[in-house]
Structure formats: C-alpha cells, structure tokens
Amino acid sequence: MKEEHIIKQLSTLKSIQPDADFARSARTTILYRSEPTPVRFFGLTQSLTNSLSIGLVVMLFIFVAIGGVATMFRTPISPTFHGVDAQSLATEAGSINQTIDAHLSEAAYISGEENKFSMALTTESDTNTDEEIDLLLTQAKGY
C-alpha cells in the first residue's frame, strides 16, 4: 500500500457528517441557552485588572521605600525598642564613660613619667661622654 493511497482513503473520511438532529439541538443549546461574555464587560474587566495590578505595584514600591515592616513597628520620634528602660541605659552609659576617662588619665600620667625618665637618661649619658672626651684630650696632650 502506497502513502498516496492512504492519503486518498483519509480524504474519503470527509464524507462523515454529524446527525442532523444533533446539529440542530446543539445549535439551539449553544446560541440560546448560553451567553457570550460581552466585549464591553470583558474590556472593563481587563482595564480593572490592569489598574489593580498597577496600584498594587505602586503600593509595594512605597512600602519598600519607607522602610517596610520594621518602620511600621517603630515610632518616628523615639526609635527605641520596647521593654528597654531609657534611664538605666543612660546611667550605664555614664559609668562606662567615667571608666574610660579614668583609664585615659592613667595612660596620660604614665606617658608623662616615661618622658621624664627618658630625658634624665639622655642628660646623664651626655655628661659622661663629655668627661671621657676631656680625659682623652688630656692624655693626648701628655704625649
């Protein structure tokens, strides 16, 4: 059997027709018992959907821009966490400052003392060197 013969046989299937009764009853059912979606309503639905989508995107953008959820739970004037005592926090911070100041003063004192010791050493060293030079000059003159 050739492919041309198959194609010819397939084309004969075109003679199959639906029942006339079925065609008539289905036509009535389709056209008079179902309603098409009106073009205007469809257009309106589409435009409402588009507007709603754009609105949601804008709202999301604004929400992100102002800082999202975290900002919503914070008061704009006093940005502190709930459950924290502001007074005790200030006292604690003050004591830490005092401790830091004390350590700085101590460091400054130690630094000053070290400088004095260093200068004293330098002076003493210079004096010894001068005496040695004088002695050597005296010895040289003796020769």
Add this chain to the structure above:
Amino acid sequence: MEGEKNLVNKARKGNSEAFGALYDYYLPKIYRFVLFKVSHKQQAEDLTQQTFMKAWEKMATYRPQGHPFGSWLYQIARNNVIDHYRKNEFQVDIEQVAPEALGIDNSLIAKLEVKLDWDKILIAIGKLNQIEQDVLIMRFVEDLPHDEVAKAVDKSESAVKVIQHRALKKLKGHILKQ
C-alpha cells in the same frame, strides 16, 4: 469561508446569527476531528457541543491574528479532548468500535468500496500519538494548509511537515501489520 472576518466581528459583539453561521460551517469539521480522536459517537457529540459552547462564551476574547477562525476552534477542541482523556482514564479500543458506532453510513461505505480500508485506517490512526493524529486529520481529512495546522497545534510549519511525514510512515506500518 467567505465573509468569515465579517461574521467573526459580528459574533464578537454578541451577534448570535453570525455565530450560528460560523457554527453551521465548522460543525462537520470539528465533529469529524473529535470523532476520530475519541472513537465514540456520543462522546464526540458532547465534546463538539462543548467546543462551540466555549467558543461562543469566549468570543469577546478571540483575536484573529491573521489566522482563520477554524484554527481557534481546533485548539479548543484539542484541549477538550485532552481534558476528556485526563478526566476519564479509560480509552475506547478502536478495534472494538464498528464504523456503524462511529456514525459512518454503511451505504456510503458500500458505495465508496473502501470499507476494509476505512476499518484499517481508523484502527491505525488510533495507534498514533495525539499530535500525529491531529496533523493527519487536519491535513488529509480536512485539507487544512500547513500554516493553519501549525497554528491549531501550536507548532512551527516545518515541525508540522516533519510530524506529517513521520505519522504517514507510522500509519502505513500499522496498516501493513494488520
């Protein structure tokens, strides 16, 4: 179809007479297409009616895009058949379905002297996969051009040509095996 564009525009605005004219023209084509896919006359009638019902309800959303109205109807029919098989896991064995059960007129068969070949061809078509069946029915039963078939099955024209070539070879093989 002559004046199809005008009829489609009227139908899109809700004109039932215009849609009725489109129905009259396309009903036999869609019916045959569905019948060869489901191999059952009653189911073919139900699915054909559903196809036109959906088309009528969604007419406002239809955009021609340069293709005939038929391509859109074939798309709806294909989806209906796919849903039908998804919902009903059983498949009718076409080997057990006589031409009479498909609504094929015996006198017509005798007149054409092709009864044996029809039986063989129907059984062989049932053994092809869905896309191969679609392409062969649209191309050789309904004489649709490649571009319309491509639009209906959502493939490129070249893909349709390849599927057609392969399907014909497979169909020939199945017929020769019988």
